[in-house]
Amino acid sequence: MTQFSPSFSEPPSALQPGTFVLHATDGSARRGSLHTAHGIVETPIFMPVGTVGSVKAIAPDDLHALGAEIILGNTYHLFLRPGDALVARRGGLHSFAAWNKPILTDSGGYQAFSLSALSKFREEGVEFRSHLDGSKHLFTPEKVMEIQRNLGSDIMMVLDECVAHNTPYDYTAKSIELTTRWALRSRNAYPRGAGSNLLFAITQGGFFSDLRTASVEQLAAHDFDGFAIGGLSVGEPKPQMYELLAHTAPLLPFAKPRYLMGVGTPLDIITGISLGVDMFDCVLPTRNARNGTLYTSTGKINIKRKEYAEDDTPLDANCSCYTCQTFSRAYLRHLFHAKEILSFRLNSLHNLTYFLALVKGARAAISAGTFAAYAAHIQSLYADEMP
């Protein structure tokens, strides 16, 4: 563990938005604080995903109770419905959604990828058809900055091109150049000092380590508030993902927050933290909650299973969430099978609690210099997922 000087590690309660304070390191793992206009994000952090301005099945009071520090919103989805201008007229997404803590907005680059049948990349931007009504739209890097500012995002992401895992070298090589040009256009459209919103660049490079390096080198030279690793966990084998992550994470600027986009499982998050990643987001805890997969201190379980039909024990005896403090596995299984809405809420509440406790534990371990032991423990719970 490396302890930084007190004057550096104990800042005043509110520093300039964008300030990232590193408190400690333990191996490559880092313990930090990212200052934003809506509060401080303690890292490493997991960010629940609230694509359309809502963390599915979970209200802000629950999020506060869970200890969520920052959530995601999505540019593409909120632009199409209800529209960023409408949100702006309501004072921005914080006011509209009654969430007063930080919000990170994704740029829509991922939607262009996942809805690729409806989208087309060109130099100017990405043209796509709405999945809602088929209407045609053009997202330029500049347009995406404008939308995110209208939303009042604390952390804006640049528009990027995310490539699929089987994308050939030549295409990927051209793609990172485009992503870099777009990132610089984004920075130009929103120069530092123009507002309190932070701006993160997204590194790409597909599944070629030299292109990953090149992408980082192209972007790291520029003035962004943080750097993300994009385009991982898009269907590639896990060993390949870990290999690229291990290659890329150390290349990112040391003094800036590092964000691994869209990742991941508890094992992925612990692996990312051990490699020096500070921020994570993933739909897994909420989506899996709705589909019956729940994470516990002894591993993950599928609450649908018959073996829980008469199991009167709590979902996780070591969990302090409302769900675990109040209900039995038998009841949770019943709610799932009965397709009760409450099932979504209780399961989501629990899984988010688990993911947030996971990173909270990591923060404490890094500060205490015991991260390796912590990581080993988590890895033992998910040994079957180890590459």
Added chain:
RNA sequence: GGUGGGGUUCCCGAGUGGCCAAAGGGAACAGACUGUAAAUCUGUCGUCGUACGACUUCGGUGGUUCAAAUCCACCCCCCACCA
């Protein structure tokens, strides 16, 4: 008592001579899910076998036929309407 309709694999329900172990849906059982087009999707779902396959099944019994869930006879049960 009369007339008409009907009884299909756990449930609903299609099937009216061979391409039928029998569509489809549900339930059940299992699995997947990674910057959320996900309250979604996939698999299994008569028995035995990994499989090729074998065997048992469509209210009951008997019959016609090379072949019957499907045709015929009788019987049992259900529903509707009329007396």
